[in-house]
Amino acid sequence: MQNISAVLYLVSAVLFILSLKGLSSPASSRQGNTYGMIGMLIAVATTFMVMEKPVLLLIVGAIAAGAAIGAFKAKTVEMTSMPELVAAMHSLVGLSAVLIAVAAIFHSGMEHTPVQKVELFIGAFIGAITFTASVIAYGKLSGKFGAKAVNFNGQHLLNLVMALAMVGFGGVYFFTDSHAAFLIMVAIALVLGVTLIIPIGGADMPVVVSMLNSYSGWAAAGIGFTLNNPVLIIAGACVGSSGAILSYIMCKAMNRSILSVLLGGFGAEVAAGGGGDSGPKNYKSGSAEDAAFLMANADSVVIVPGYGLAVSRAQHALQEFAELLHEKGVNVRYAIHPVAGRMPGHMNVLLA
Known part of the structure; x- marks a missing residue:
């Protein structure tokens, strides 16, 4: 069974790569989408083959609920509302990574090697940042939180202090196996996700959505190492790297630094540069x-x-x-x- 599952995971990973290739062109995008769906179907079916029956029942229930919600949203969402839907989905990927990491930490029968501890730390903090940042991006795109950039004095210093504290508590967990330190690290990462995104205005959200897409992929890859699941590692790495490449291309097109996006404050520069003329403009209407x-x-x-x-x-x-x-x-x-x-x-x- 182990050999069969390894082969099936490899097939699904190849299909994911073919899916990305297909999605690179409008002419082959439908075919690429089909490859991705078949690959995911094989991956999920293979996971069912290797898991215990009590867990299987729980996952089937979760899949049924998720499929019902997904089908409803697919039927009702407008094309112009697609960006906020994508942001919301990124948040779920990040939340999943956090919950899996926390479950692995508190699982009494699991002993984690030093490498696995690092993987849990990376997967959890990237997932936590992705979750809250995606929620804020969803709110900005949908207009629920307002699209304006929110700036205050010492913003970057606060982000730096929180990032260092997050790494510090991660170090405490690494050396002491402290569950409390791990949870504090996750909590700081959740707050950091908010403070990284609020300085960015709604018009600059395309780059943010692309970057969050990359974050969600790396979070999934990190958790794939924890679960020893090769297809999750490959799929997460494909999503993470493609999202990062796309973000770089978009930043180059906007004459912006990718580092400024990662630090979460490039929207403030735009607001400062273009805030001089806010009066009414003359225009001509026509058919x-x-x-x-x-x-x-x-x-x-x-x-x-x-x-x-x-x-x-x-x-x-x-x-x-x-x-x-x-x-x-x-x-x-x-x-x-x-x-x-x-x-x-x-x-x-x-x-x-």
Whole structure:
């Protein structure tokens, strides 16, 4: 059975990698999604094969409840609300990592090696930061917490002190096996997740969502080491590395440092630089026909969609405008900035 499960885990890991490859292009994204779903189905079924029956019943109940909630959200969520849904899902991944780590710590029959202790520490604090940071990101994206950046004096110093305290209590756990020290470390990480995200404004959330995606992957990989589950390690590493690469690409596109995102305060710089002119602006309103009439004599038109298109749900008007130009023989193309929209790839999905 052990050999069979190892082979099945390897198959699911290969499917996850093929899924990422497929998702790299709109033309193959459906196929990539299918690979990912099949891989996850194989991984879950294999886990059922190797676990005890009492635990199996608990997990089946949890899967049934989660599937019902997921199916309901998939049917009811609007495309423009997808970013906050993704942020909410990241929070669940982080919370799962924390709960698994805490369960492993308090499990009386488990003896942890020094390496496993480090893995538990990393998985737990990344998961805790991911959980609360994703909850704040969800609130900012949905408008429940307000989209403005929250800044105060000594913000970065506070984050540094909490980070050092978190590592310190992790060290106490490592050398003494103190459950209390581990729980204090998790509590500090939960607060740190909040203070890292509140300085970032709503318009900069695409980079944050991408970064939280990376965090959730590394948290899953860390817990995979604890559970000795190879497919969880591979899947978590794929998600973590791809999210980090995407975040780097987005930061380069915004002329921002990836370090400033990790430290959680780059939104404050933007607010300080662009806060001079907040008065009313002059604008002209018109229909898609009016815009097409003005551009009918052009040989080529390049449309650069932005954040406003996403929040105003104007993609259908844009499609009508593009079709009118096509009828007049105009070559219409799109130039999509990596951070356009409200999450990574959001503008591509809206236009598709």
